Amino acid sequence: MTNLVIGAGLIGITSAYELLKRGQSVTLLEECEGPALGTSFANAGMLTPSMSDPWNSPGVYKYLVKSLFNPSASMRLRLHAIPSLIGWGSKFLRYSSKHYFQAALKDNYNLTCYSLRKTQEIAEKYDLQYCRDTNGTLSIFNTHEDFSVKESLYQSLQKSGLKCSILSPSEIISLVPSLAPIHSKLYKGIHYYQDESGDAYLFCKELLAKYLAAGGQIKYGISVKSLAVSRNKIIGVNTQSEFIPATQVVVASGANSPAILKSVNVNLDVKPAKGYSLTLNVDGVSGLPSLPVLNDAMNVVITPLGDRLRIVGTAEFAGFDLSIDNARIMQLYEMFEFMYPEIASQVDRESALPWAGLRPMSCDGKPFIGACKIKGLYINSGQGPLGWTLAMGSANILADIILGSPTEIDAKPFSMLRSDRDISV
Ligand SMILES: Cc1cc2nc3c(=O)[nH]c(=O)nc-3n(C[C@H](O)[C@H](O)[C@H](O)COP(=O)(O)OP(=O)(O)OC[C@H]3O[C@@H](n4cnc5c(N)ncnc54)[C@H](O)[C@@H]3O)c2cc1C
Known part of the structure; x- marks a missing residue:
């Protein structure tokens, strides 16, 4: 079988690797001139079963409406984007009911745990170097109200097996001494010690090198314009300059997946949600934290x-x-100065790398993994804010589905063909 995987980000590279490992012939097609230069380039680096909750949580609509008038809201709906969000947006709100939210939380948690296990296995198998850190993640809360929202969430995840510790302000400072200047502003913390972190871009480069060494192919500078189908079966892709034949095609093109699928009338309910990051060189800086800290x-x-x-x-x-x-970047600096004033005073801002990426957000908070109505056409997309966490698990599920092998966890909740009837809470 000749497999084409469209997109060399976290999802495409892991999918291509898992297909190759199962004996398939695979070529990755990427429109950029290098791997993982899209959303996978500079994300927050966290691998977090603890954050399996979909963003469309109950009450999200009130927050989004208010955000229209608040330029500094952390989650913001922009007025000009509303027309492009109408169909997707109504589903996003519908799936924010308590019933759907709890079901999606449970499904995502199963996948994040499976995925983290698969990431750990591959990291250890090849000794991949991506600044991996196994100290967990820490969420800090300034008020009882903020903490109580997360308390009910982790309590429902604890029923599924999540392990964490609740920390007092002094225990937070023992874990991360550089938070001492904000000791008086801390209410409580949650240490999710089973989470991990690492640089997704470096991981992609390292895994891609293993894939290429094992005989996988990649072509850069190839932009897929449309899919080619004959008698409801995929036959290849049309790029900016040629037709490339294939017996199987995987669309793993992040936020751009819906545009590619539209060429064969397959609707994928995925929309972009922009996020920012700022990467600073801290070589020689003292008092650095040993794990990611989330100010809730x-x-x-x-x-x-x-x-x-x-x-x-x-x-x-x-x-x-x-x-x-620039206002968003200044906001990130302000938050940095608030949380770590002593570290911030040592950092050279000239070295900062500001960046923005588009999270591929599905309408119901779960990724789409597997077959669609066209024979030979597969999708692995919509991992949203959890694409780094979910990459290895999603790729394993996809490769098992393509090969007709049993999947290690239930893949039905992530099927393209899932319906409301499949939700069981
Ligand atoms: C600010 C921010 C912070 C985040 N933090 C985390 C985190 O801490 N933990 C976590 O788990 N996730 C996090 N995420 C989410 C995660 O980064 C994404 O879910 C993930 O990178 C998506 O990977 P992808 O491969 O689907 O998309 P991408 O990385 O965008 O890859 C898609 C690739 O397809 C290529 N492509 C697109 N169209 C075409 C075409 N027509 N032809 C050929 N190639 C094409 C693109 O060039 C791109 O390289 C974060 C995201 C953001 C924005």
Whole structure:
């Protein structure tokens, strides 16, 4: 079988690797001139079963409506994007009911745990170097109200097996001494010690090298314009300059997946949600944290990645806009200065790398993995804010489905053909 995988981000590279491992002939097609230069380039680096909750949680609509009038809201709906969000948006809101939210939370948790296990296995098998850190993640809360929202969430995840510790302000400072300047502002923390972190871009490069060494192919500078189908069966793809034949095609093109699938009338309910990051060189800086810390109220996370520190925050439903808004970058600096004033005073801002990426958000908070109505056409997309966490698990499920092998966890909740009837809570 000749397999083409469209997109060399986290999802495409892991999918291509898993297909190759199962004896398939695979070529990755990527429109950029290198791997993982899209959303997988500078994300927050967290692998977090603890964050399996979909963003469309009960009450999200009130937050989004208010955000229209608040330019600094951490999750923001932009007025100009509303027309492009109408169909998807109504589903996004419908799936924010308590019933759907709880079901999606459970499904995502199963997949995040499976995926983290698969990531750990491959990291250890090849000794992959991607600034991997196994100290977990820490969420900090400034008020009882903020904490109580997360308390009910982790209590429902605990029933599925999540392990974590609740920390007092003094225990938070023992774990991360550089938070001492904000000791008086801390209410409580949750240490999710089974989470991990690492640089997704470096992981992609390392895994791609293993894939190429094992005989996988990649072509850069190839932009897929449409899919080619004959008698309801995939026969290849049309690029900017040629037709490339294939017996199987995997669309793993992040936020751009729906546009590619539209060429054969397959509707994928995925829309972009923009996020920002700021990566700072902290070589020689003292007092660095040893794990990612999420300030829940501010919706910002600061992740150590070797000799770099990455500050990440914000989500905007603003269409396909990758421009960098300086006000958002200043907001990240302010949050950094608030959380780690002593580290911030040592950092050279000249070295900062501001970045924006588009999370591929599905309408119901779960990825789409598997077959669609066209024979030979497969989808692995819509991992949204959890694409790094979910990449290895999604790729294993996809490859098993393509090969007709049993999947290790239930893949039905992530099927393209899932319906409301499949939700069991
Ligand atoms: C600010 C931010 C922070 C995040 N933090 C985390 C985190 O801490 N943990 C976590 O688990 N996830 C996180 N995520 C989410 C995660 O980064 C994404 O879910 C993931 O990168 C999506 O991977 P992907 O391969 O689907 O998309 P991409 O990385 O965008 O890859 C898609 C690839 O397809 C290529 N492509 C598109 N169209 C075509 C075409 N027509 N022809 C050929 N190639 C094409 C693109 O060039 C791109 O390389 C974060 C995202 C953002 C934006």
